[in-house]
Amino acid sequence: MADQSAIENVQFRIRRDASGAAAWVRTAWSERKWFRWGIIAGVVGFVLMLLFWIFLAWNLPDAKRLLDYEPPLPTMVRGIDGEIVDSYARERRVQLRFVDFPEQLTEAYLAAEDKTFWSHGGVDFTGLVGAVIDYVSKIGSGDRAKGGSTITQQVAKNILVGDEYSVTRKLKEMILASRIEGVLEKEQILELYLNEIPLGRRTYGVQAASRAYFDKDVGDLELHEMAYLAILPKAPETYSRTKNFDQALVRRNIVLGQMAENEFITPAEATAAKALPLGIVEMKSRRRSADAGYFLEEVRRQLIKDFGETADDGPHSVYAGGLWVRTSLDVELQDEARDALRAGIMRYQGNRAWKAPIATIDLDEGSWAGQLQSSYLGISYKDWRVGVVTERAGSSAKIGFADGEEFPLANLPNALKAGDVIAASPQGSGYRVRTVPEVSGGFLAQNPQNGRVLAMQGGFDARLGSFNRATQAMRQPGSTIKPFVYATGLDHGMTPSTIIPDRRYCYYQGSRLGQKCFSNFGGGRGGGEYPMRYGLEQSKNLMTVHIAMDAGMPNVVQAIEKVGIGSYNPYPAFALGAGDTTVQKMVTAYSALANHGRLPQSTVIDFVQDRSGKVIWRADKRKCSSCNMPEWDGKAMPRLKSQGVQAMDARTAFQTVHMLEGVVQRGTAVTLRDLGIPLFGKTGTTTGPTNVWFVGGSPDIVAGVYLGFDTPRNMGGYAQGGTLAAPIFKQFARNSKDKFSGDPFVAPKGVRMVRVSRKTGKRVFDGWPGTDPKAAVIWEAFKPDTEPPRTTRQDEIAAKRDEILALIKRGRQGATRRPAAEPSPAAEPEETSEAPSGD
Numbered sequence: 001m002a003d004q005s006a007i008e009n010v011q012f013r014i015r016r017d018a019s020g021a022a023a024w025v026r027t028a029w030s031e032r033k034w035f036r037w038g039i040i041a042g043v044v045g046f047v048l049m050l051l052f053w054i055f056l057a058w059n060l061p062d063a064k065r066l067l068d069y070e071p072p073l074p075t076m077v078r079g080i081d082g083e084i085v086d087s088y089a090r091e092r093r094v095q096l097r098f099v100d101f102p103e104q105l106t107e108a109y110l111a112a113e114d115k116t117f118w119s120h121g122g123v124d125f126t127g128l129v130g131a132v133i134d135y136v137s138k139i140g141s142g143d144r145a146k147g148g149s150t151i152t153q154q155v156a157k158n159i160l161v162g163d164e165y166s167v168t169r170k171l172k173e174m175i176l177a178s179r180i181e182g183v184l185e186k187e188q189i190l191e192l193y194l195n196e197i198p199l200g201r202r203t204y205g206v207q208a209a210s211r212a213y214f215d216k217d218v219g220d221l222e223l224h225e226m227a228y229l230a231i232l233p234k235a236p237e238t239y240s241r242t243k244n245f246d247q248a249l250v251r252r253n254i255v256l257g258q259m260a261e262n263e264f265i266t267p268a269e270a271t272a273a274k275a276l277p278l279g280i281v282e283m284k285s286r287r288r289s290a291d292a293g294y295f296l297e298e299v300r301r302q303l304i305k306d307f308g309e310t311a312d313d314g315p316h317s318v319y320a321g322g323l324w325v326r327t328s329l330d331v332e333l334q335d336e337a338r339d340a341l342r343a344g345i346m347r348y349q350g351n352r353a354w355k356a357p358i359a360t361i362d363l364d365e366g367s368w369a370g371q372l373q374s375s376y377l378g379i380s381y382k383d384w385r386v387g388v389v390t391e392r393a394g395s396s397a398k399i400g401f402a403d404g405e406e407f408p409l410a411n412l413p414n415a416l417k418a419g420d421v422i423a424a425s426p427q428g429s430g431y432r433v434r435t436v437p438e439v440s441g442g443f444l445a446q447n448p449q450n451g452r453v454l455a456m457q458g459g460f461d462a463r464l465g466s467f468n469r470a471t472q473a474m475r476q477p478g479s480t481i482k483p484f485v486y487a488t489g490l491d492h493g494m495t496p497s498t499i500i501p502d503r504r505y506c507y508y509q510g511s512r513l514g515q516k517c518f519s520n521f522g523g524g525r526g527g528g529e530y531p532m533r534y535g536l537e538q539s540k541n542l543m544t545v546h547i548a549m550d551a552g553m554p555n556v557v558q559a560i561e562k563v564g565i566g567s568y569n570p571y572p573a574f575a576l577g578a579g580d581t582t583v584q585k586m587v588t589a590y591s592a593l594a595n596h597g598r599l600p601q602s603t604v605i606d607f608v609q610d611r612s613g614k615v616i617w618r619a620d621k622r623k624c625s626s627c628n629m630p631e632w633d634g635k636a637m638p639r640l641k642s643q644g645v646q647a648m649d650a651r652t653a654f655q656t657v658h659m660l661e662g663v664v665q666r667g668t669a670v671t672l673r674d675l676g677i678p679l680f681g682k683t684g685t686t687t688g689p690t691n692v693w694f695v696g697g698s699p700d701i702v703a704g705v706y707l708g709f710d711t712p713r714n715m716g717g718y719a720q721g722g723t724l725a726a727p728i729f730k731q732f733a734r735n736s737k738d739k740f741s742g743d744p745f746v747a748p749k750g751v752r753m754v755r756v757s758r759k760t761g762k763r764v765f766d767g768w769p770g771t772d773p774k775a776a777v778i779w780e781a782f783k784p785d786t787e788p789p790r791t792t793r794q795d796e797i798a799a800k801r802d803e804i805l806a807l808i809k810r811g812r813q814g815a816t817r818r819p820a821a822e823p824s825p826a827a828e829p830e831e832t833s834e835a836p837s838g839d
Contacts, residue, residue: 072093072320074319075325085329089319093204100218108259122177123153200212292329298604316610328453333445334456336732337457340732344705353413378461380461384425386421396408397416451643451644473582479576479577482544489548496655497532501529504517516572528806539682545576553574563592586693596653597647598646658680664696678745692715693705693706707728752781753781755778756788762789
């Protein structure tokens with residue numbers, strides 16, 4: 001009862017006081033203006049503050065995003081041995097964990113940027129007051145006020161809100177900083193900061209900056225170097241310039257003093273560090289362990305196609321996804337491929353005169369050095385450099401380079417003029433003009449078993465242009481197409497010992513076009529009959545056409561298409577290499593020959609990993625469910641299926657390779673014989689000649705090369721595949737001989753090796769093959785029940801008689817006849833503008 005009375009008493013007092021207060025407010029509101037306006041102002045102010053807060057905070061990014069934040073990282077490219085050979089980056093970034101940063105380095109940044117970092121909650125209000133005063137004092141001056149931002153605020157700025165110079169951005173930054181402190185640990189915040197802070201020279205993060213300024217990793221930095229990196233966040237573009245190094249030195253020493261005041265280092269350590277110079281090294285260009293520009297550009301193209309270029313294209317983009325790419329690039333083979341192709345180009349170039357500049361620059365359009373630098377033209381050959389002619393007056397001229405330096409220029413061609421971008425090499429106190437060859441070509445080497453491209457050179461130098469002649473140039477292959485014509489003959493009842501006529505072949509094309517006749521290389525009409533092997537070894541056009549027509553041209557073009565060379569109409573000219581194709585396609589087709597008819601997929605990328613190491617793409621898509629068993633189940637070891645598609649009969653492929661070994665031993669590629677390793681291959685020369693080729697190799701490495709002008713034109717009558725292209729492969733193979741196993745080509749099941757007469761193709765029983773390449777008796781490969789009959793003495797006598805008669809007849813014809821005029825290619829629908837010839 002007493003308790004109830006007490007409660008009622010309290011309630012009465014509250015109602016009395018409230019009514020009294022309300023009465024007082026009503027009286028004050030009606031009688032006192034200052035009270036009324038004060039209330040109004042307070043309410044309006046509160047509403048405005050609420051609206052302003054909503055305006056700032058309602059669309060701010062969620063600080064929790066930082067928990068899963070993945071910074072844009074470059075794509076790193078590895079070679080076949082796992083070593084890094086290149087990276088695709090527009091910014092220099094390297095991400096480290098907090099424990100990877102040296103303690104003194106983090107202390108240097110705390111001393112320079114945020115000495116209360118470990119104690120504040122995201123905003124340092126003492127520093128903020130100073131920043132506000134500085135901002136007010138600089139209003140209207142155009143100068144930017146000092147930031148006063150904590151490290152947490154800088155993380156918010158760099159990652160979440162951007163770098164806009166405004167009061168609202170600063171307020172948003174403060175709000176986010178307090179939120180970040182509630183989401184992340186201090187170590188996590190500092191890790192983000194040290195990895196993301198822009199530090200000049202296109203670097204983000206201290207590891208990338210350490211490499212750019214001192215060519216060191218952060219763990220190798222000395223105290224004075226750490227202090228220099230710590231001053232860069234304030235003004236990276238100022239303190240990184242040579243002209244401002246004195247300012248940088250003063251600021252660095254201030255930071256060292258602050259480190260000593262905060263007891264991060266001793267005064268003695270600070271004094272010793274202050275006495276040292278900045279120690280900045282010159283900015284180094286991106287280096288590669290291999291001059292593999294064409295190969296790496298091919299990799300980049302494929303990655304962009306599959307994953308996109310920028311972060312907007314997806315999480316695994318080339319320039320932001322932090323991919324790790326394992327390629328098949330063999331650095332040593334790449335160097336040899338580059339050197340061999342260049343040497344072949346320079347041999348052909350000889351003493352030919354300078355024709356035209358690499359490019360031209362308008363000297364009236366701003367800085368010539370800037371234009372040259374932005375062109376990204378360059379050359380990596382001996383001591384040559386790419387520069388621009390800045391002056392030309394009669395017999396004197398000057399050349400300038402991308403670094404702004406100018407030198408006298410000698411050895412001036414008459415056509416040289418100011419603005420021409422040229423190659424030059426040092427001579428005395430100046431430079432002399434060098435001629436970049438007009439002729440070019442492509443080279444590609446790959447593993448025939450799996451199609452992994454080991455080396456690729458698409459021209460003289462990738463810095464002069466990205467057009468890749470190994471993969472993009474469509475050229476006529478000439479006689480390098482012939483092995484697939486012969487293979488078609490083998491599939492349609494012929495054998496390497498089948499006698500083929502080496503006689504002029506003509507066929508009727510209809511009333512409008514009339515009769516078309518073929519001839520051998522050089523216009524010869526042939527004579528006699530020879531085993532199929534002889535026709536391939538000596539690259540006889542007439543024998544090839546006879547084989548193609550007997551086997552059926554539809555079958556020939558079908559076989560060519562199956563190995564990926566190209567899709568052609570069934571006209572005889574395509575049996576001699578009239579259709580266009582690429583070096584890469586030809587090398588892959590020859591790989592099928594060396595791989596028992598299995599056509600591999602030519603690849604430059606083995607697999608791609610995301611930034612965390614997970615494989616997200618693999619070239620070899622074969623599955624092996626039992627390969628990762630935790631315990632052996634007692635069954636046979638799991639075996640993967642063979643790679644590639646069976647595009648040819650395995651026996652046919654080996655028979656063709658066996659004949660192509662003869663091309664190296666005694667045919668048009670005999671220059672390769674002294675290498676002393678098992679090789680097969682075929683040379684090719686197209687009419688003009690406009691292209692010269694060689695494709696071939698060993699069971700381990702198959703390579704192809706061509707030379708020719710980008711706009712096809714006559715290379716000169718002496719240009720042949722055996723004299724220009726085959727020596728390029730020879731230099732490549734000789735200088736990388738340790739990469740070739742030396743193993744012989746192994747016959748597949750169902751092939752019988754039989755002794756035959758090399759000249760007649762007949763079977764022999766009373767002789768054995770010798771080591772002489774021109775021995776009368778050789779081993780020949782046959783399918784079962786296709787072996788030739790035994791030769792007799794009468795057969796040998798008849799063959800010798802026919803050979804002598806053919807030579808006599810040929811000699812008489814050469815003395816009396818004139819070469820028959822060939823029909824115009826324009827009148828022949830089945831031939832291209834550059835008709836093929838033998839080689």
